[in-house]
Structure formats: structure tokens, C-alpha cells
Amino acid sequence: MKAVIIGTTTLIAAAGLGLYTWNVSQNAKQTPCGDTAVASSAIGGPFELVSETGETVTDTDVITKPTLVYFGYTFCPDVCPLDSARNAQAAYLLEDEGYDIGTVFISVDPDRDTPQVVGDFTENFHENMIGLTGSAEQVSVASKAYRTYYRKQDGDDEYYLVDHSTQTYLMMPDTGFATFFKRDHTPEQIAEITACFMDTEV
Amino acid sequence: MKLNTLIASAFLILVAPAAWAESNITVMHPTAFETAPTAMAGGGFMHISNDGDTDDTLLSVEADFPRVELHTTEFTDGVAKMMHVEGVPVPAGGMVALEPGGYHVMFMGLQGDPFEVGETIPATLIFEHAGEVDITFEVVERTMEHNH
Ligand SMILES: [Cu+2]
Numbered sequence: 557m558k559a560v561i562i563g564t565t566t567l568i569a570a571a572g573l574g575l576y577t578w579n580v581s582q583n584a585k586q587t588p589c590g591d592t593a594v595a596s597s598a599i600g601g602p603f604e605l606v607s608e609t610g611e612t613v614t615d616t617d618v619i620t621k622p623t624l625v626y627f628g629y630t631f632c633p634d635v636c637p638l639d640s641a642r643n644a645q646a647a648y649l650l651e652d653e654g655y656d657i658g659t660v661f662i663s664v665d666p667d668r669d670t671p672q673v674v675g676d677f678t679e680n681f682h683e684n685m686i687g688l689t690g691s692a693e694q695v696s697v698a699s700k701a702y703r704t705y706y707r708k709q710d711g712d713d714e715y716y717l718v719d720h721s722t723q724t725y726l727m728m729p730d731t732g733f734a735t736f737f738k739r740d741h742t743p744e745q746i747a748e749i750t751a752c753f754m755d756t757e758v
Numbered sequence: 759m760k761l762n763t764l765i766a767s768a769f770l771i772l773v774a775p776a777a778w779a780e781s782n783i784t785v786m787h788p789t790a791f792e793t794a795p796t797a798m799a800g801g802g803f804m805h806i807s808n809d810g811d812t813d814d815t816l817l818s819v820e821a822d823f824p825r826v827e828l829h830t831t832e833f834t835d836g837v838a839k840m841m842h843v844e845g846v847p848v849p850a851g852g853m854v855a856l857e858p859g860g861y862h863v864m865f866m867g868l869q870g871d872p873f874e875v876g877e878t879i880p881a882t883l884i885f886e887h888a889g890e891v892d893i894t895f896e897v898v899e900r901t902m903e904h905n906h
Contacts, residue, residue: 630794633801633865635831635838637791638858641900668798676794680900705837715799715825715866719839738836739859 589735589752599725599733603698605662605688608675618686622734622754623658624746625725627704629665629718630677635739636661637681643724644682645743646750653747655754662698663689664706664720726750728757782810783848783888788895790865790879793872800873802863802881802895806846807853814887815845816854821881824867830860840864845886863895873897 600615607613619625624643628636643659650657661678663669666689669677674687689695699706704721724746726734734753737746788804808814819826831840846861848854856862863881865873873879879895 630797631799632838632840633791633793633797633799634829634858634862635840637900673794673796673798676796680792680794709841717840719837721836722833722838723836739833739838 588756589749599701599703599736600727601701601732603694603701605690605694605698606671608671608678608687610671613688616729618660618688619658619727619729621656621658621729622750622757623660623727623729624737624750625660625662625702625727626722627662627664627699627702627706627720628722629663629706629720630669630673631665631715631718635722639722639724639739640678640681640685642741642743643746644685646746647682647684649743649747650750653751655751657750657754659685661685661687662695663687664695664699664704665708665718666690666692666695726753728753731757783808783814783883783885783891785883785891785893788881788893790863790873790895790897791900792875792897793868795872797868797872798866800865800868801858802865802879803856803858804863804893804895805853805855806848806883808848808850810887811850812887813850814848814885816848816883817845817886818884819863819881820884821863821865821879823865825864826866826881827864829862829864831862848885875899 603615605613624646626639626643628639630636640661647657647659659682661674663674669689671689674689678685678687690698702725704723706718706720709717709719722739724737726736726749728734735749737749784807786805786807788802790800790802793800802819806816816828819828828843828846829840830843831838843861846854846856854861865879875897877897879897881893881895883891883893885891
């Protein structure tokens with residue numbers, strides 16, 4: 557009896573969390589790749605940002621192959637490097653298996669993250685990781701397209717912190733959003749699920 | 759002889775209560791990860807144990823940077839919120855971990871002087887009871903590194 561009650565509570569809590577996070581849990585179902593599907597049309601789309609070399613680039617310039625997309629900021633010494641290193645590791649694992657995969661880091665701190673700063677940051681994790689920044693407006697548009705959240709904390713002009721979403725998106729050049737990964741996904745899990753999506757893409 | 763014992767006993771009685779009131783802090787593996795050349799901030803990590811019988815708190819960290827703070831990160835619905843904390847509790851007989859994804863020492867204002875592997879960063883930890891503890895952070899490579 558007790559076990560049943562605990563089970564039910566956990567289920568309700570889990571369902572509630574899913575609903576709150578994605579607001580699409582009625583559509584959630586297990587897919588053949590073992591991830592949790594969400595309404596794909598809701599995530600991704602056009603953006604215009606600035607590359608590591610200072611050029612203006614669009615989503616079609618950047619996502620030319622299956623790509624892992626993450627939003628963060630370089631002033632973050634802990635979570636963002638950890639997640640970026642994890643994504644880079646997943647990419648290396650995939651490349652070892654012969655998959656052509658891209659990784660992208662989009663700054664949500666355009667005031668401090670210049671193209672050079674973002675370029676240096678991404679270079680540390682994977683030689684091909686693309687670092688993007690832009691104007692406040694450009695970053696806002698990209699973040700909204702991907703349904704990510706970020707907010708600059710008040711109270712400090714120079715050493716401010718930025719709250720931000722930590723999910724990583726798997727985007728396909730033709731079909732767009734495929735799935736997303738949370739912080740607790742390992743490089744191996746990301747590589748496996750991504751490979752599955754790439755295998756089933758025609 | 760008898761006098762010596764007496765003096766020793768008196769000394770013990772005087773010293774013992776003071777020792778009891780203090781925590782016994784050990785700091786293990788103070789580590790910082792290497793940063794990019796243009797990085798503006800870096801993180802410091804370590805394990806702190808308290809073998810005393812008084813709870814202690816790490817109040818602050820001093821090091822040669824424009825700003826050094828104790829931070830933690832909270833995760834709510836996939837959103838990471840890094841924040842300043844007033845202190846990191848180190849319970850009597852316990853241990854606290856400053857680890858990636860949780861508590862960390864935030865070194866701010868590195869501009870132009872990144873953390874490089876092999877470099878050391880001297881710092882002083884300030885505890886509520888144990889007072890000042892000098893440590894040296896060692897800069898290391900990120901562990902999740904692929905062999906390419
Ligand atoms: Cu911090």
C-alpha cells in the first residue's frame with residue numbers, strides 16, 4: 557500500500573515536472589531512438605548571429621549537418637564548460653564511429669562575449685565547435701526560436717551572472733529539431749541517441 | 759617532577775577547552791580548471807573536512823584577483839542559476855565538496871591572465887572558527903578530454 561502511494565506520488569510529480577518544463581507532455585511518447593519526443597515544430601528556426609571571425613551568419617550557414625546546439629555564457633566557469641566539454645566528447649565519440657556531427661555554442665551574454673572570447677572558449681573543447689554571439693536583439697531572437705531562457709542578474713555591472721537554460725538540442729539541417737538532451741545525459745547517451753537519429757534520417 | 763606534572767595538567771586544562779571549541783579543518787585537492795586565453799572568470803574546487811566537534815563555515819576566500827566569491831549553482835527546470843553564497847557549512851565530523859555543478863570558488867577578472875595547466879594559485883580560506891587556512895590551487899586540464 558505504502559509502495560503504491562509512493563509510486564503514484566512520484567508519477568504525479570514526474571508528470572507535473574514534464575508538463576511544467578515543456579508544456580507539451582500530452583504529446584510526449586517514447587521514440588525509436590529512446591528519447592522523449594516533444595512537438596518539434598516549436599523549437600528552432602531562423603536566426604542571425606555573429607561568428608567567431610565577426611561575420612554575420614544565419615541558421616542555414618551554421619547548421620549544415622546534424623548539430624548539437626547549446627546556449628550559455630563564457631563568464632560561467634563551471635556549468636557551461638562542463639556541458640560544452642560533454643557535448644564535445646559526444647561529438648568525438650560520434651566522429652570515431654564515422655558520423656559527421658557539428659557542435660554550436662550560442663552566447664546569451666553578448667555584452668561580454670565578443671566573437672574572439674566565444675571563439676577562444678569553444679576552441680578549448682572541440683576544434684570544430686562553432687561559437688556564436690551577436691547583438692542583444694540577435695541573441696534574443698535566437699533564444700526565443702529555441703525556447704531557451706536567459707536572464708542577466710541585477711546588481712553588478714562588470715561581474716554579473718546570467719541565469720540560462722542548459723538543454724542541448726539536436727538539430728538536423730533539413731528537418732530541424734530532432735530531440736534535446738538534459739544536463740545529466742552522458743556523452744555516451746548523447747552519441748548513441750544522435751547516431752540513431754542520423755541512421756533513421758533519409 | 760611532581761611540580762612538572764602539575765604544571766602540565768594545568769596547561770592541559772587551560773588549553774583543552776580552547777581546542778575543543780575549534781574545528782579541525784583539512785583541505786584536499788584544491789583544483790582549478792584551465793581556461794581559454796580570453797576567459798574572464800575561473801572556478802576553484804576542493805574538498806574540506808572538519809575532524810573537530812564544532813560546526814564550522816567557510817566564509818570567504820582571498821586571492822589576488824579583482825573579485826573572489828563563493829558561489830553555488832541551483833538548477834530549476836533545466837535553468838542554471840549561479841549565485842553568491844554567504845558561507846559554505848562544514849559540519850563537525852563531516853566533509854563538504856566544492857565540485858563542478860555545485861559550490862565553487864569564483865575567481866573573477868582574469869582578463870589577460872588565463873589559468874594554464876601546471877600553474878598554481880595561492881589563496882587563503884577564511885573560516886568562522888578555524889580562521890585563516892592557506893592553500894594552493896593547482897590548475898589542471900578538464901577531465902572529460904578526448905585523446906585526439
Ligand atoms: Cu560562479
